[in-house]
Amino acid sequence: MHASKQERTSAFELTWSLSNARGASGDPSLKLEYKIEASEELYVGDRLWDYDDKRERVPDPFGVYRFVSNDSLRLVFAQAPYPPNVMPRIVYKPLFSRIRAGEARQREVWIKLPVDEYSSLARDVNAPTVLEEVSRVFLVLSYRPRSTMDHDPAPPPNETAESAGYIVHDPVLIISSLEVEPLPVKRRTGYIARFPLPGEPGPGPVPPPSAP
Incomplete structure (x- = not known):
């Protein structure tokens, strides 16, 4: 399976693709590749991160958030949603890469098949799931042109832009979709705050614990 898509605006051209491949371990995998060519200076929110055992920032080990919703797989490089009745101590806002004009x-991001649902606020890929298939995949990125900012963005305190990226506020979403051959996904049967597309309702509240 190989499917690709191209999106173009006055600020950038996005080309992305999905293909079946074998990961480094030999497991069946999905390879996501994307390329953003900038016609003006851009900041793209594609640096997802986590903390390691020393509480130091590291790239998110899964590379991209994954949500199964409305018969689609959503691959998300944007703020992961959280329940309206829970305020996480850390929301893991994505950091941004700078792309200069021209x-x-x-x-590329490797995704093991079947695809697990996963986000910064739903990391337990061993949670109960049901196996399904989807035939549509959405790619979600966030970006902001430098021309819309009052000043240059900065990296997080005590970190460098090369290692961590930049802090950027109020980005705009890039949303693109592909029709694909049926892909196996593992949809969680318990609660997870899934990423809503424009026009869809946000996640509902976390349900109360079941009575014993």
Whole structure:
């Protein structure tokens, strides 16, 4: 399976694709590749992160958030939603990569099949699931042109832009979709705050614990 899509605006051109492949371990995998070519200076929110055992910032080990909703798989490089009745201590806002005018940013992310649902606020990929198939995949990125900012963004305190990226507020979403051959996904049967597309309701509240 190989499927690709191209999106173009006055600020950038996005090309992305999905293909079946074998990961480094030999497991069946899905390879996500994307390339953003900027016609003006852009900041793209594609640096998802976590903390390691020393409480130091590291790249998110899963590379991209994954949500199964309305018969689609959503691959998300944007703020993960959280329940309206829970305020997490850390929301893990994505950090941003700078792409100068005339330059490009290109990456690939390997996703083991079947695809687990996963986000910064729902990391337990061993939670109970049911196996399903989807035939549509959404890619969600966030970006902001430098021309819309009053000043240059900065990296997090005591970190460098090269290692961590930049802090950028009020980005705009890039949402693109592909029709694909049926992909196996593992939808969680318990509660998870899933990423809503524009026009969809946000996640509902976490239900109260069941009575014993």
